[in-house]
Amino acid sequence: MCRSLRIRCALTAIVAAAASGACVPLDDFMGDVFGRSMRDQASFDPYENTLLPPEGSVPFAAGNYPAGPYEVNVGQPEGSADLPPPFTMDDMTDRPNLLDGLVNPVPPTAESLARGEEVYERFCIVCHGPDGAGTTGYIFDVHPTMAAHPLNGGTALERSDGYIYGMIRVGRVLMPAYGHQIAHYDRWHVVNYVRQLQGLLEEVAESDAAAAGTGEAEGAADESEGRGEGAN
Ligand code: HEC
Numbered sequence: 675m676c677r678s679l680r681i682r683c684a685l686t687a688i689v690a691a692a693a694s695g696a697c698v699p700l701d702d703f704m705g706d707v708f709g710r711s712m713r714d715q716a717s718f719d720p721y722e723n724t725l726l727p728p729e730g731s732v733p734f735a736a737g738n739y740p741a742g743p744y745e746v747n748v749g750q751p752e753g754s755a756d757l758p759p760p761f762t763m764d765d766m767t768d769r770p771n772l773l774d775g776l777v778n779p780v781p782p783t784a785e786s787l788a789r790g791e792e793v794y795e796r797f798c799i800v801c802h803g804p805d806g807a808g809t810t811g812y813i814f815d816v817h818p819t820m821a822a823h824p825l826n827g828g829t830a831l832e833r834s835d836g837y838i839y840g841m842i843r844v845g846r847v848l849m850p851a852y853g854h855q856i857a858h859y860d861r862w863h864v865v866n867y868v869r870q871l872q873g874l875l876e877e878v879a880e881s882d883a884a885a886a887g888t889g890e891a892e893g894a895a896d897e898s899e900g901r902g903e904g905a906n
Contacts, residue, residue, distance in 0.1 A: 720816050721848060757858065763844045766837070776836030780862040781879035782869065790867025793860050797852055806871040820848060826871050838865045
């Protein structure tokens, strides 16, 4: 009798909640009665794999197209001469020369570093942290045992520019691929920014405008949203 009274009370409360739309204070109560509340539903958790963009999606960095319907958008500007061939995560370990041999076409100008910082803060900071330590990112609070590798120390210091470019494009193990979100030249801007975080950037390259008189710069980053054509 006592039990049926409790169920009646619960049902009355549910009806009242549904009528008023006031779910928030009842989350715990709903959880007790049904085992879950509406707030506890399918959503992406940290480190959960996202789906690749559906065929026909238009990438936000317009002008980039996936190499095939089920392949990651490699984010290449059309008609550029310095494009690396498509490669996979396995190539990162099996064919290291492919990546280590890539030449960073973007000098680390102040403009490049500013763009690199912007993209880093949009995509990388959540796991690697503002200083690249790996223990300063949001992910560390959630998954301390799966902290991102440090970028400002350890093996990352030894990695070639091409390797870091490759990490951004295809990812590695727990780290997701960002090739479909970060276009070709933006990846190189991020590489430059990571070098700055590592303290390995000896000097900031002169920008195109500043170097015009000296003839020292070999080319500068074109900032037009990863569609640069000016870099060589
Ligand atoms: C979801 C979390 C996450 C995000 C976001 C993320 N990373 Fe990572 N990153 C990792 C993890 C985890 C590893 C270690 C991967 C492994 O276990 O092999 C890693 C490894 C790396 C490495 C290799 C370091 C080494 O010593 O070999 C580089 C370079 C790197 N990340 C750069 C980046 C850059 C640049 C971005 C932004 C474009 C980024 N990461 C975004 C989680 C992340």
